[in-house]
Amino acid sequence: MNDPAATHEVLIWTDAERGDLIEQVVGRMRGIHILAVGGPRKGPLAPLAATLDARCEDDLRKMLVDQPASFLLLGTTTGVSKAELEQAQRSGTTVLALEPVAADLDVLGDEALVRTVVMMPALYASPAWQAAAEPQQALGTIQSIHLSSLAPPAAGSLYTRFYESLDLLMTLMPSPETIDAALTGPLKQVPDDLRSLTGHLTAHLRFAGGASAVMHLSDRADAWSRRLVIIGDEGQITLDDISYRLSAADGHTLDELAPPDKPVAIDPADLIVAQWQKLMDRAPSPRTAPPHQIIAAARSALLSCRTGELESVATLLRMRRGAAV
Template sequence: MPDQPQQTVIVWLDPSQLPFVQAVAARARIRIVAAGSPARARSQELAEALAATCVDDLRNTLISLSPAGGAGGPGAPPKDMPQSSADQCDLIWLASVERSTALEPAILDAVRACQDRGITIVTSEPIPAAVLELGSSDDQSGVLGPMTDSSTADELDSAGPSSTWPALIPRFRAGKTMPDLTDSLEEFGSPRTIHFECFGLAVECSLGARLMDAMDTIRSLVGEPEEMFALHVPTLGLARAAPSKSALDSLRDLGGTMSAIMRFSDGRSASVLVSDAGGEWRRSLTLLGDPNHPKGGRLRITDVSMEWIGSDGAVLERTRKRRSIGPISAPPLFTPASTLPTSSAIDVFAEALSQNGRRRAKSLPPMNHVGVLAMTGAILLSARTGQAESPITIRRMVGAG
């Protein structure tokens, strides 16, 4: 059986991510046809290292793109226009974004228009990174509509255009072990306590991306909490971060370690510990069930395994997934330790970028950005105020119009 053709990818990366991106591309068997960087002066150097065409303007690149092997939709370049390797691709991977660039409404609109033309964009950084970014350049205020005390989370969530935003990778819910968890939950029963962890290096993805992934996972299992209390330890030093002028901080440019605990209206709880200064990649979800349930106990799932221990201590199920992608390539010599890609992280990102990983991600509902960003907003607010905060507070702050 012939091999599937290589996916062609345009990547936007920080210079420090070069060894990581090279290793992921080799493992996922993707071909990088163009590359650029928020550090524009380094774009040519990075493109040459990746044997790719240089693109140094993200917005113009998004506007000019058309799907590989097919005509574009509205806004795509004319069919008779000469096409270069940077004008067509199967996928755009935003491994990094610049804070000022990504916050421009014109960039956000170009991202959404590109997806509307059938070009898949995936991002390793939060886009959007705050509830206020959910509006287009023509509708930046009041993106959630009128807010009342009787408004439900579901009613407010319907305002979020989630399907037009880039998919976050690697999304834990799109991992290859999640179907095992879904199957087991029917017998396990409703989880009473949840704990999510994700550790790794900043060259893989930021603290903000890990926090967004954590909230997406927890929200999908137990809904939205009533209260959230969080603590943030910056990467450099232990001094508390200065208060922001805005009541709504962004996930972008967030680094260090974040811990949070959550209380739900029905008595359930959840906790999170995420860090982009935690060494080798580790990501896991632990569920504790009802002790009175005959098959409750503890479920623990990672990117590659699942373990179910019954309430009596017996092992009910253990599974481990095999690698479904290519071999790792050695990192360049003299790579700084802080940017040295770890095998586990390369595996996870390569799986997410592979055709199997993308098919799995497309089978899921898109991330509910309104709900997820309301939760991350409450965490950021709590970390700044030192008080418990609620996602509904974030909804009210941006829903006044």
């Protein structure tokens, strides 16, 4: 809850669409005090600011300069540039984001800065992933991965589902060589930018050495659901946000996390709260993949959705390196 005596002061930058989710998160948090709520259009945010007993602003840079906080929670990336992220870094403010801060290979120009931003709720911060064995050690050579990330619109964009899923994949595997993707749903045309993606996206990724991964993503599902299956030559890991099973190649269980009171539906607000509380307790942040590799794969998928053809991630990365010379 919003506690004026708390030691962790928080700034919130969001749009009205994420207001309900943020209100739920703040209501369940311990030890935080909301200083200000802001967004590109502060009028629709006035009720949220009043509920949280905080100022309502429309200038993020001013918010960061006037009253530095322990955390900046981003519900939207509109109005967020390299300058604001640099100001947060100078102020010692940890940036938490419900949406990726970068969607273009060169939009921020500082990959190290992008990697300081903590995406929430990340599957790698979930109770199941924290309990799981290290896949590379437990499974031998990884051969096949299936990852699904489905959510309703209020829980985040399709690009968020895609970015976070690619980030996790690329901590397990190298950057994919090729990707074949399809987009279905309400859009009549495939958009030019990643943030405009909406609907349902499927993708097949191929890696050097013959391994492959299949992704099923949606921002128009009826409920939150994430599931990961990793198959290696020595076993299999199957997990969602709160349960996990490691099995040997012959099928018998080697390790598992199976909550007896597992809920029918998982609330993303609870996952955000759990991840944030661990950060407040100074839990180390897990490794993340290089943002330019994540975005290159995402943009290759966007191109594949448009052309209907297999696209080369490696070619896009080589073009980026050539342009940087």
